[in-house]
Amino acid sequence: MGEDTDATPTLNHHGFLPDHNYVTEADIISTVEFNHTGELLATGDKGGRVVIFQREPESKNEPFSQGEYNVYSTFQSHEPEFDYLKSLEIEEKINKIRWLPQQNAAHFLLSTNDKTIKLWKVSERDKRPEGYNLKDEEGRIKDVSTVTSLQVPVLKPMDLMVEVSPRRVFANAHTYHINSISVNSDYETYMSADDLRINLWHLDITDRSFNIVDIKPANMEDLTEVITAAEFHPHHCNLFVYSSSKGTLRLCDMREAALCDKHSKLFEEPEDPSARSFFSEIISSVSDVKFSHSGRYLLTRDYLTAKVWDLNMESKPLETYQVHDYLRSKLCSLYENDCIFDKFECAWNGSDSVIMTGAYNNFFRMFDRNTKRDVTLEASRESSKPRAVLKPRRVCAAGGKRRKDDISVDSLDFTKKILHTAWHPNENIIAIAATNNLYIFQDKLNSEMH
Amino acid sequence: MPEVIALLPGTTFKTSSGMEVSVEAKRIMVVALGKLYSSRAQRGGLRLHRSLLLTLVMKSARDIYHAAQTSTENMEEEQGEPRPSEAEVTTDSSGSQELQGPASPPHLAAEWEEQSGGKNEENISSGPPQHTRKRRGRATAEPDFLPCKKAKLEYGTAVIVSSVLVDYTNCSSELGSSPIPLQTVIAAC
Numbered sequence: 001m002g003e004d005t006d007a008t009p010t011l012n013h014h015g016f017l018p019d020h021n022y023v024t025e026a027d028i029i030s031t032v033e034f035n036h037t038g039e040l041l042a043t044g045d046k047g048g049r050v051v052i053f054q055r056e057p058e059s060k061n062e063p064f065s066q067g068e069y070n071v072y073s074t075f076q077s078h079e080p081e082f083d084y085l086k087s088l089e090i091e092e093k094i095n096k097i098r099w100l101p102q103q104n105a106a107h108f109l110l111s112t113n114d115k116t117i118k119l120w121k122v123s124e125r126d127k128r129p130e131g132y133n134l135k136d137e138e139g140r141i142k143d144v145s146t147v148t149s150l151q152v153p154v155l156k157p158m159d160l161m162v163e164v165s166p167r168r169v170f171a172n173a174h175t176y177h178i179n180s181i182s183v184n185s186d187y188e189t190y191m192s193a194d195d196l197r198i199n200l201w202h203l204d205i206t207d208r209s210f211n212i213v214d215i216k217p218a219n220m221e222d223l224t225e226v227i228t229a230a231e232f233h234p235h236h237c238n239l240f241v242y243s244s245s246k247g248t249l250r251l252c253d254m255r256e257a258a259l260c261d262k263h264s265k266l267f268e269e270p271e272d273p274s275a276r277s278f279f280s281e282i283i284s285s286v287s288d289v290k291f292s293h294s295g296r297y298l299l300t301r302d303y304l305t306a307k308v309w310d311l312n313m314e315s316k317p318l319e320t321y322q323v324h325d326y327l328r329s330k331l332c333s334l335y336e337n338d339c340i341f342d343k344f345e346c347a348w349n350g351s352d353s354v355i356m357t358g359a360y361n362n363f364f365r366m367f368d369r370n371t372k373r374d375v376t377l378e379a380s381r382e383s384s385k386p387r388a389v390l391k392p393r394r395v396c397a398a399g400g401k402r403r404k405d406d407i408s409v410d411s412l413d414f415t416k417k418i419l420h421t422a423w424h425p426n427e428n429i430i431a432i433a434a435t436n437n438l439y440i441f442q443d444k445l446n447s448e449m450h
Numbered sequence: 451m452p453e454v455i456a457l458l459p460g461t462t463f464k465t466s467s468g469m470e471v472s473v474e475a476k477r478i479m480v481v482a483l484g485k486l487y488s489s490r491a492q493r494g495g496l497r498l499h500r501s502l503l504l505t506l507v508m509k510s511a512r513d514i515y516h517a518a519q520t521s522t523e524n525m526e527e528e529q530g531e532p533r534p535s536e537a538e539v540t541t542d543s544s545g546s547q548e549l550q551g552p553a554s555p556p557h558l559a560a561e562w563e564e565q566s567g568g569k570n571e572e573n574i575s576s577g578p579p580q581h582t583r584k585r586r587g588r589a590t591a592e593p594d595f596l597p598c599k600k601a602k603l604e605y606g607t608a609v610i611v612s613s614v615l616v617d618y619t620n621c622s623s624e625l626g627s628s629p630i631p632l633q634t635v636i637a638a639c
Contacts, residue, residue, distance in 0.1 A: 083495075086495070177498070245503065278507060278510050280510070281507065282506070282507060335478070335481065335507070
């Protein structure tokens with residue numbers, strides 16, 4: 001599975017000062033996303049910037065650098081704004097990036113902050129016209145009297161330049177904070193979800209959107225749940241799912257009604273009364289939901305577990321994986337230091353056989369659904385020398401039997417959290433965001449998915 | 451390997467640890483209030499999801515606090531011990547009698563109103579509608595015809611919540627003198 005994973009050199013693209021343990025908040029990575037072929041990897045950060053990495057094509061000349069990701073383009077996607085009406089600052093932090101499927105030479109991606117979604121076009125320019133009649137090479141207008149003959153400008157090769165331009169800005173459609181965007185399989189529409197509403201957009205139309213889910217109560221004092229994540233089905237353009245802070249999932253069919261407040265299916269696991277605590281509501285809130293590539297399953301993440309649901313079974317999840325159950329006795333401390341509100345994402349591998357999610361102390365976990373084996377790995381400079389094999393880690397409960405190299409629960413660093421992870425669509429390559437650092441791990445031995 | 455779920459000490463509902471649960475619940479409520487207040491100054495505006503979760507935790511802590519208080523009082527009633535320290539702010543002996551048998555809600559409501567005075571009106575989570583302020587709200591509305599035992603619990607809530615808020619106001623000078631009721635924090639979004 002993932003034990004024989006090579007580490008490529010860590011890609012530190014955001015100004016980490018090696019002498020001090022100081023991280024600029026703007027450099028903290030807030031989202032990671034591969035495109036549909038896995039050739040490109042985009043990251044967004046708290047400072048509103050997007051960095052795109054491109055995978056180098058494998059070459060026979062340099063076998064060791066095959067398949068490495070290097071910076072392809074960097075641009076400022078969102079700037080901080082101020083809502084004068086409400087006297088509120090709108091953060092520039094990039095909440096989500098989603099790639100559009102590629103339809104021509106250019107690449108398109110959607111990026112969103114709390115309020116505004118933008119469509120960006122990423123294109124390459126590797127030729128430029130030379131030999132103008134009226135302009136010289138620096139672009140200055142020539143004196144007409146010096147022109148003695150006419151020439152046709154010719155396209156000459158130039159150093160590759162990657163140009164990024166905003167093609168659409170989808171603004172002013174959300175009163176609450178946007179948490180998700182999802183591109184539809186029809187390649188024409190996409191949705192954006194905030195705490196209480198989900199809107200459907202056409203990619204070409206920015207001045208209108210359709211509201212398809214609205215869970216705002218008439219009286220805000222009756223509010224009991226919010227939308228936490230939403231995603232379109234990978235194949236059926238009429239189906240989408242959204243998760244709630246109560247731990248439920250709702251599958252909605254846009255063919256049934258214009259307003260999909262009434263769900264087609266409701267996925268909910270009955271609460272175990274013996275596990276009830278002060279914090280039951282907080283830890284049952286779903287922080288991420290992802291369809292499997294097949295479209296048959298759903299993967300959800302709440303504070304302590306990851307669950308796989310079968311679309312055909314609403315009563316309970318198919319599988320439940322304990323991510324870090326040793327934290328269950330520490331919930332009060334995690335509540336006081338705010339960690340209990342952390343929103344972890346989750347990911348499927350290309351063949352839907354393995355799921356992955358992050359944890360604390362820069363640990364991340366992978367669960368093989370078939371073999372039922374799981375592994376804990378660490379994303380850190382010390383354990384990730386280039387070409388090194390990642391060593392599985394183990395957390396032992398306080399006072400429990402401790403093996404060499406185990407970490408006890410009390411030594412975990414809760415400031416080092418892995419909230420965002422992504423898995424290449426076809427190969428065993430994963431991208432892990434650890435605060436302001438991006439780690440890319442490749443499984444060279446088992447590069448084919450099985 | 452079997453899964454071991456270890457609950458916080460004090461989250462059990464045994465009457466012997468009733469006081470521990472009360473202390474824990476109170477602390478959780480105070481922390482929730484602190485977080486709700488500090489989130490108002492947060493960059494990016496009030497986060498609805500976080501505010502909702504904090505409110506739910508507060509409500510959960512309040513409910514558990516009451517369950518612990520009631521069972522502690524029941525136990526002590528049986529053992530004939532004096533009431534816990536909160537007795538100082540409860541009503542006179544008529545309150546303890548009402549735990550056993552029914553009493554008319556209006557009578558209790560009048561007592562409660564007299565005790566709480568104007569300052570607590572904002573912080574009360576239930577009570578007779580005719581004494582409520584317009585914007586006072588709760589996560590769940592409760593009718594005013596409940597048997598007196600429940601009414602007594604609600605009165606207890608009023609006092610505990612207000613004392614928690616007063617404690618917090620005393621500690622933190624930035625808050626000013628008017629604590630905002632729980633649900634209004636969310637409605638302000």
